[in-house]
Amino acid sequence: MAKTLYDKLWDAHLVRENDDGTSLLYIDRHLVHEVTSPQAFEGLRLANRSPWRVDSVLAVPDHNVPTTDRDGPVADPVSRLQIETLDKNCETFNITEFRMDDIRQGIVHVIGPEQGATLPGMTIVCGDSHTSTHGAFGALAFGIGTSEVEHVLATQCLVMKKSKSMLVSVDGEMGPGVTAKDIVLAIIGEIGTAGGTGYVIEFGGDAIRALSMEGRMTVCNMTIEAGARAGIIAVDDKTIEYFKGRPFAPSGEMLEQAVPVWKSLNSDPDAQFDRVVHLDAAKISPQVTWGTSPDMVVPVNASVPNPDDAQDAVQAISMRNALDYMGLQPGIAIQDIKLDKVFIGSCTNSRIEDLRAAAKVVKGRKVSGDIKLAMVVPGSGLVKQQAEQEGLDQIFVDAGFEWREPGCSMCLAMNADRLSPGERCASTSNRNFEGRQGQGGRTHLVGPEMAAAAAIRGHFVDVRELD
Amino acid sequence: MQAFEKVDGLVLPINRPNVDTDAIIPKQYLKSIKRTGFGPNLFDDWRYLDPGEPGQDVSTRRLNMDFIMNKPAYQGAQILLARDNFGCGSSREHAVWALMDYGIRVIIAPSFADIFFNNSFKNGLLLLTFDADVIEAMFNEAETNGGYRMSVDLESSTVTKPGGQQLKFEIDDFRRYRLLNGLDDIDLTLQHAADIKAYEERRRQEAPWLFNANS
Numbered sequence: 116m117a118k119t120l121y122d123k124l125w126d127a128h129l130v131r132e133n134d135d136g137t138s139l140l141y142i143d144r145h146l147v148h149e150v151t152s153p154q155a156f157e158g159l160r161l162a163n164r165s166p167w168r169v170d171s172v173l174a175v176p177d178h179n180v181p182t183t184d185r186d187g188p189v190a191d192p193v194s195r196l197q198i199e200t201l202d203k204n205c206e207t208f209n210i211t212e213f214r215m216d217d218i219r220q221g222i223v224h225v226i227g228p229e230q231g232a233t234l235p236g237m238t239i240v241c242g243d244s245h246t247s248t249h250g251a252f253g254a255l256a257f258g259i260g261t262s263e264v265e266h267v268l269a270t271q272c273l274v275m276k277k278s279k280s281m282l283v284s285v286d287g288e289m290g291p292g293v294t295a296k297d298i299v300l301a302i303i304g305e306i307g308t309a310g311g312t313g314y315v316i317e318f319g320g321d322a323i324r325a326l327s328m329e330g331r332m333t334v335c336n337m338t339i340e341a342g343a344r345a346g347i348i349a350v351d352d353k354t355i356e357y358f359k360g361r362p363f364a365p366s367g368e369m370l371e372q373a374v375p376v377w378k379s380l381n382s383d384p385d386a387q388f389d390r391v392v393h394l395d396a397a398k399i400s401p402q403v404t405w406g407t408s409p410d411m412v413v414p415v416n417a418s419v420p421n422p423d424d425a426q427d428a429v430q431a432i433s434m435r436n437a438l439d440y441m442g443l444q445p446g447i448a449i450q451d452i453k454l455d456k457v458f459i460g461s462c463t464n465s466r467i468e469d470l471r472a473a474a475k476v477v478k479g480r481k482v483s484g485d486i487k488l489a490m491v492v493p494g495s496g497l498v499k500q501q502a503e504q505e506g507l508d509q510i511f512v513d514a515g516f517e518w519r520e521p522g523c524s525m526c527l528a529m530n531a532d533r534l535s536p537g538e539r540c541a542s543t544s545n546r547n548f549e550g551r552q553g554q555g556g557r558t559h560l561v562g563p564e565m566a567a568a569a570a571i572r573g574h575f576v577d578v579r580e581l582d
Numbered sequence: 583m584q585a586f587e588k589v590d591g592l593v594l595p596i597n598r599p600n601v602d603t604d605a606i607i608p609k610q611y612l613k614s615i616k617r618t619g620f621g622p623n624l625f626d627d628w629r630y631l632d633p634g635e636p637g638q639d640v641s642t643r644r645l646n647m648d649f650i651m652n653k654p655a656y657q658g659a660q661i662l663l664a665r666d667n668f669g670c671g672s673s674r675e676h677a678v679w680a681l682m683d684y685g686i687r688v689i690i691a692p693s694f695a696d697i698f699f700n701n702s703f704k705n706g707l708l709l710l711t712f713d714a715d716v717i718e719a720m721f722n723e724a725e726t727n728g729g730y731r732m733s734v735d736l737e738s739s740t741v742t743k744p745g746g747q748q749l750k751f752e753i754d755d756f757r758r759y760r761l762l763n764g765l766d767d768i769d770l771t772l773q774h775a776a777d778i779k780a781y782e783e784r785r786r787q788e789a790p791w792l793f794n795a796n797s
Contacts, residue, residue, distance in 0.1 A: 130781045131774055137756045139774060141781055143792045151674065153615035162768070167778075170793070179613065193613040193636050200615050237792065244673040244697055260675035260701035261617075262767070270771040272778060275700075276754075308600055309667035309693055342670060344696050365791035373791045408600045429665060433599050527672075529609045536633075548604045548671060550627045 117383035119280050120347055121315045124255040124380070128238045130272055139272045143237040144254075146223050147174040147210070147264070149201040150529070151242030155265035156204040166208050167271040173232050173363075174205050174212040177222045178529045182492050182519035185215060194530065221495020221521040224248040224462035228332065229495055231361025235350045235377040240267055245462045245545065247338040251331035252357070253350035253380035255315075258339060278344045279313055279389040282382075284320035287396040292579035294472070295330030296464060296543070296562030298322060298394075299337040300402035304412040306392060311343030314390065317382060318348050322396035328357045329468040336463045337545050340409040349381035403449050403575055404547045404560040406437035411547070413449060415565065415577045421445035440549050441557050442537070450575050452559070453485060456540040457570040458552070459516075459563055460492030461526035464543035467501050469563040473543075474507040476567035476578060482515035483573030490517040490532070492524040516570070528553045541569040584706035585764030589687045590733040591660025594651060595724040596625075601664060602671035603698065607680040611636055620676055621683030625651060655728020663720055664691035669698025678705050688734045690741070692717050703757055706764060708736065710751045736762055 118126070130139040152174070159165065166172065179194040189195035198215065205212035213219040219226060224245050227233040235253040240246060244258035259273065267273060283302055303310075316338055323334065331348050338346025355377055358364040365373050400414035411434070413420065422438065422445065425431035438445065443452070459465070459473050470493060482489045491511050493499035499521055502508055508518045525532040526544035534540055534556025543566050547558040561569065568578040611623045613636055622640040629651055631644040645652045651659075662681070668691040669677060678701045681689070688708045702709050712720075723743075724730040733742040736758060741749045760767070771778075786793050 131777050133756065135754060135756055137754070139771060139778070141778070141785070150612050154617045154675075157615070164768070168782075191613075197613050197615055234791070236789070242673060242675075244671065258673040258697055260673050260678070260697060260704065262675060262701065262704035266768055266771065269768045270775075270778065271782075272771055274767060274771060308670055309695070312667065312693060312696060339671075339697075342667065342695060365794060369791045369794060373789070376789065408602075429599055432597065436598065527604075527609050529612065546602075546604070546671060548602045550608055551604050554608070554627055554633045 117386040119382040119386040120317055120349055121280050136276045141272055142240050142267050144239040145172045145267050146227055146241035148223050149176040149197045150178045151261050153200045154261045158265040164269045166268045169209050172210045174210050175223050176201050178523045180215055180522040181530050182522050182524045185520055218496040222462045225494030231358050231364025235380050244339045245336050247346045248332050248336040250335040250345050250347040252354055257345055278315045281314040281316045281390040282388040283316050283318050283392045285322040285394045285396050286320045289322050289396045293399055294562040295326050295333035297399055297402045299334045300412045301399045303341045303410050306341055308408050308410045309342045311341035314343050315345045316343045329466045333463055350377050401565050407440055407549050415449055418446050418448050419443050453574045454541050455487050455538040457489040457566050458525045458542040459566050460524050461544035463545045464563050465494030467498050470502045470507050473563040473567040474510045476564050477514045478510050480571045482570045485573035486570055489570040492519045493521050495521050525552050541566045583764050586706050586708050586736050586761045588735045589660050593661045593663050593724045593730045593732055594656045594659035595663040595721050599665040600667045600670055603674050603677040606677040612676050617679050620680035624680040624684045660685055660687045662686050662689045663724055666692045668694050670695040673697045675701045678702050678707055682707055
């Protein structure tokens, strides 16, 4: 029978299945960070258990780490304890960890692929919902909670039932100035934040195949914002090329053995999906979110929608709450929204290609005087190093951006980087929830070029028309 | 995991779709390395008018009396009534720990986000889904009548409303069995250790590069 990519990945990792479909799925790679792991390690200790396969685990602190001075200890004692707890747990259980002073440290979803610790055909988990990022490489990657982190540490397996399958096909060619971020925001706008609930989404179509691996990661990263369990993209030559020379990836004979298997990681031509959604790439414009849920999104040349036009009473309430929180009136043009801060970073958009794209917009220009803070937070120490070798840091600094150390930073504001109440931010991150970037902070999600352009003008602007 | 049999409890309606885990427990409280103590900060940004920090005594903070959870009629709720896609966003299990630490044992909504759904069952928090019209009726009743109670019985898979009306709910047998008995998932899985080892041996031959990690 014809199989989807999801079927193939599922079948290859199935250890056993009960009559009711409850299954044990084997996990190849377990990524760990400081926030969702301490209680899991504590659970192991209390039950006198040890990790099943230590060499499958890779740990890194990213959520709490400061993005400024790294020379001294972390200033916030609560954050410091959490980071030190990770260090201690990794030491005790003999787990590979990239500590804060390691050039390889960075956002867990950036460093996995960067090191080749993420590989095609793997099952990958992490106590973080954006683990879906790794699906870009034809891997089945899930975000899990702390109890499941402990479960995977102890058993190398997850207990789960198979999801339904959805194909989101983005057909045709994207216009200039439109990015992977705009594609995924448009998809979420189309199917809604619960549209993917119960599904694993495979992204296909010409526009997805045309994306770089970085772009594909951006798309898969935000699959969780559509509610899906995971997002996956078939392996092609770009995928295989990406892993050449990466430290944790196979090489030589082992690579030769892997490549034919990797090349089979795609859906059979006549495979059946439970749901199929088509989007026309040519119709996608640069996107900007206006509300407090990622599906509250419109093209940059549109206006803030009116709750009177809502589909039902629940949606109307939700839109009114969002407008109230965001301090916006229905009908105002997106390009008239003035900003206080700009954040370029996060597991969605902090890779070298994102920084290059933003730098291209910024080059030779200055950040608007209306912007209180514009910051760039590279996804990893190695991304930062690469950007500096290319002179991107200088372009940003010359324009008035701050150039920071790698971490999650203002995507979730667990460290010192945050919005003050009422401040409005153009952010390349993934969530515009209330309080996400700081209590009372107002987040508008955009791609890196759009964020850069907004920093220059002090308000949103169609990056395609920036002269 | 805490076993679940029956709850006869007060209903707290939170009338918003897409309640995300950032709203359930804001990020600053995620710095804790414990599983307990999150209850006072459940829905922190909606519940208090001033910003909160970990370790702060919440009795010194200003309550937002417009938020339904702070109204006298809803104190001591054990059943949360919610809208679509409850628990979306971050995978933080702290959201479940906060709800349970506050005293919530059951959440009823038209739909839940996947990761939150799994996290809840791992901790013995029972999540029930009903059709939109059933939920709508519950909201009408719970919002107009403070002190609205329902009874949830897992053994018979029924919710009983104040008038005595009984509603059957669906739950898969494995989850129901685990919840009723408060069983530890890891113990259950380790009963299949031989299967896991056999799988591993086979995969080492088929795909050795997956076992060549961290080198």
